[in-house]
Amino acid sequence: MQPGYPQGVSDKSKVVAGVLQIVLGGFGVGRFYMGDTKTGVIQLIVTLVTCGIGSIWGLVDGILILVNGGVDGQGRPLRD
Template identity: 40%
Template sequence: MNENTCPQCGAPIDPASTECKFCGEKFVKQQVNQQTMYSAPIPQQVQPQIIIQQQPQQVYVTAMNPTWPIKSKVAAGILAILLGGIGVHKFYLGKIGMGLLYLLFCWTAIPAFIGVIEGIIYLCSNDENFQLKHHVRLQ
């Protein structure tokens, strides 16, 4: 299998060479069942270690906190669409600072436009993403 490759860097090697031309690793030739195997010399004071690699496990973590307030995704979406210009949806979700910012700039109609977009996003997002993004639990 790896008869003609360097055990250190995996580069192809010449069967007659005693050193890898890419990484400089020196080889020790071993005859095993009429096949020449190349390996790096093991120093006498170092014991070989067996390293077992395990397959990575997929872990799904939901960082949902049971102390988060219970809110409704539909109510937040409807409030954002209808009263998003004055930031009612932000107050409802507990983001008082953003609600005040919407209220401060309500005369420009920009918060109303953003509120409609946020309302659509709230209604279209799945439950888990909504809960994790807004730190709420759904009813």
């Protein structure tokens, strides 16, 4: 954990995660940034199998991260 952040709050930013997910969500980049590699790999596979159509999932996921926040790979809420 990084110094300066309260315990229980992630050092990852929800704004960075959301923007990465909107721009590169088809490749699961926002999820990889958050430490959620399982979902990131699934998003990548879905995008490849559907010839890019599955990247809509990444776009919607990015918007939801920006609006509702999310949790990192350790289950801590993302910081604002």
